[in-house]
Amino acid sequence: MSDVTSHGAAVPRAEPFSATRALFDLPADTVYLNGNSLGPLTHAARQRVAEVVASEWGQHLIGGWNECGWIDLPRQAGDRIAALVGAPEGSVAVCDSTSVNLFKVLSAALRMRPEHRVVLSDAGNFPTDLYVAQELLAGLGDGYELRVVAPEEVADAIDERVAALMLTEVDYRTARVHDMGDLTRRAHEAGALAVWDLAHSAGAIPVDLAGSGADFAVGCSYKYLNGGPGAPAFVYVRPEHAEETRSALAGWMGHEAPFAFDLDYRPAPGVQRMLVGTPPVLAMAALDAALAVWEGVDLAEVRARSIELSETFIAEVEARCPGLELASPRDAAARGSHVSFRFEHGYAAMQALIERGVIGDFRAPDLMRFGFAPLYIGRDDVLRAAEVLERIVCERLWDDPRYADRKKVT
Numbered sequence: 001m002s003d004v005t006s007h008g009a010a011v012p013r014a015e016p017f018s019a020t021r022a023l024f025d026l027p028a029d030t031v032y033l034n035g036n037s038l039g040p041l042t043h044a045a046r047q048r049v050a051e052v053v054a055s056e057w058g059q060h061l062i063g064g065w066n067e068c069g070w071i072d073l074p075r076q077a078g079d080r081i082a083a084l085v086g087a088p089e090g091s092v093a094v095c096d097s098t099s100v101n102l103f104k105v106l107s108a109a110l111r112m113r114p115e116h117r118v119v120l121s122d123a124g125n126f127p128t129d130l131y132v133a134q135e136l137l138a139g140l141g142d143g144y145e146l147r148v149v150a151p152e153e154v155a156d157a158i159d160e161r162v163a164a165l166m167l168t169e170v171d172y173r174t175a176r177v178h179d180m181g182d183l184t185r186r187a188h189e190a191g192a193l194a195v196w197d198l199a200h201s202a203g204a205i206p207v208d209l210a211g212s213g214a215d216f217a218v219g220c221s222y223k224y225l226n227g228g229p230g231a232p233a234f235v236y237v238r239p240e241h242a243e244e245t246r247s248a249l250a251g252w253m254g255h256e257a258p259f260a261f262d263l264d265y266r267p268a269p270g271v272q273r274m275l276v277g278t279p280p281v282l283a284m285a286a287l288d289a290a291l292a293v294w295e296g297v298d299l300a301e302v303r304a305r306s307i308e309l310s311e312t313f314i315a316e317v318e319a320r321c322p323g324l325e326l327a328s329p330r331d332a333a334a335r336g337s338h339v340s341f342r343f344e345h346g347y348a349a350m351q352a353l354i355e356r357g358v359i360g361d362f363r364a365p366d367l368m369r370f371g372f373a374p375l376y377i378g379r380d381d382v383l384r385a386a387e388v389l390e391r392i393v394c395e396r397l398w399d400d401p402r403y404a405d406r407k408k409v410t
C-alpha cells in the first residue's frame with residue numbers, strides 16, 4: 001500500500017477511501033478528527049431526512065407508520081448494524097440511548113443469574129455505564145454490588161460471585177482495547193454473563209459478537225456510525241438468550257402484540273422485546289441512511305487504514321511536539337481508532353486547534369483526543385493536524401485567555 005520517499009516517510013499510492021469520502025458533507029478547510037464523538041453528516045442522511053419530513057410525514061401523516069415502513073426502522077437499522085459487529089440478522093435493534101439500553105440488558109443479565117450478586121467493571125469504563133449499574137444495583141438492594149477494578153485487573157477479578165461482566169471494549173479516553181473473546185470466555189467459565197459496550201468499537205474496529213460469545217451488547221450510532229447528534233443506540237441479544245431475556249424496562253413497542261392493547265406484558269420475540277416506546281422516526285431515518293455508507297466497505301480495510309493513519313499521527317506529533325505524552329497504547333493492535341495525548345494545557349490547546357479548523361476534543365483532566373475515521377479522513381488531514389498542533393504547542397498559541405473558558409461540552 002505504501003511507498004517510501006527519499007526522506008523516509010511512507011506515502012500511500014492513492015487515497016483508498018476517496019469513494020466513501022465523497023459520501024460525506026464536510027465543511028471546507030476542516031480536518032475533522034472527532035468522528036469518534038459525533039460522526040459527520042452524510043449526503044444520504046441530509047436527503048433522507050428532508051424526504052421523510054416533506055413526503056412521508058407531510059403527505060402520509062399517521063399512515064407513514066405502515067405505508068412508509070416507519071414501524072420497521074428499529075429492526076432494519078439494527079440489521080445494518082448487525083452486519084458491522086459480527087451479529088446475525090435479527091439480533092440487533094435500534095432504540096433509546098446507549099445508557100438506557102445498558103440498563104435494559106444489565107437488568108436482564110442479573111435476572112438470568114439470580115444466585116450471583118456482583119457486576120464487575122473497570123475504572124476505564126465510561127461513567128454513564130457505571131452510573132447505570134450503581135443505581136440499578138442500589139435499587140435491587142439484597143447484597144447486589146458493583147465491583148470496579150483497574151482495566152488490567154479485570155481478568156483476575158472474575159469469580160463465581162459475578163453475575164455480569166460489564167465492560168466497554170475500547171476505552172473512551174485512551175482507546176485501550178479489551179480482549180472481548182478472552183474475557184467473555186473467562187466470564188462464562190465463572191458462570192457469569194458478559195455485557196459489552198461497543199460505543200467506540202462499532203464502525204471503528206472489526207467486532208465479532210457471535211464468535212466472541214458475548215451475551216449482550218449495546219453501542220452508540222452517532223459516533224463512528226454517523227447517525228447524527230443523539231441518534232438512537234443499538235442493542236444486541238445473543239439469539240440463544242432471546243426467549244429468556246427479560247428487561248426491567250418494558251413498554252408496548254416490545255410487546256408481542258402492541259396493538260392488541262393487552263393489560264399484561266408479553267415480550268415480543270427476540271431482540272424486539274428490548275424496544276420500549278415509539279421510535280424517533282426522523283432520527284432513525286437519518287441513521288438508516290447514514291448506515292448505507294457502509295455497504296461494500298470491508299472493516300478489515302478500515303482497520304488497516306485506521307492503524308496507518310494513527311501511526312503516522314503518533315510519529316508526527318512525537319517528532320514535532322516533545323511536550324505531549326502519548327496516553328494511548330503504543331501497540332496498534334491494543335488500540336482502537338482514536339489517539340490521545342496528555343498535555344497539561346490540553347483544553348486550551350484543543351480550543352486553539354479547533355479555531356484553526358482541526359477538530360478533536362478534550363477529556364479531563366489533560367487528554368487531547370483525536371479520532372481517525374478512514375471513511376473520510378486521509379493522510380493529508382493527519383499531516384495538517386500535526387503541523388497545526390506543532391505551531392500551537394511550540395509557539396504557545398494556546399496561551400490566550402479566550403481558550404481558557406470551559407464550555408458545557410468539551
Ligand SMILES: *Cc1c(COP(=O)(O)O)cnc(C)c1O
Pocket residue numbers: 097098099100125126128129168172197199200220233
Ligand atoms: C459515548 C458513550 C456512551 C454514551 O451514552 P449515551 O447514552 O448515548 O449518552 C456510553 N458508553 C460509552 C462507553 C460511550 O463511549
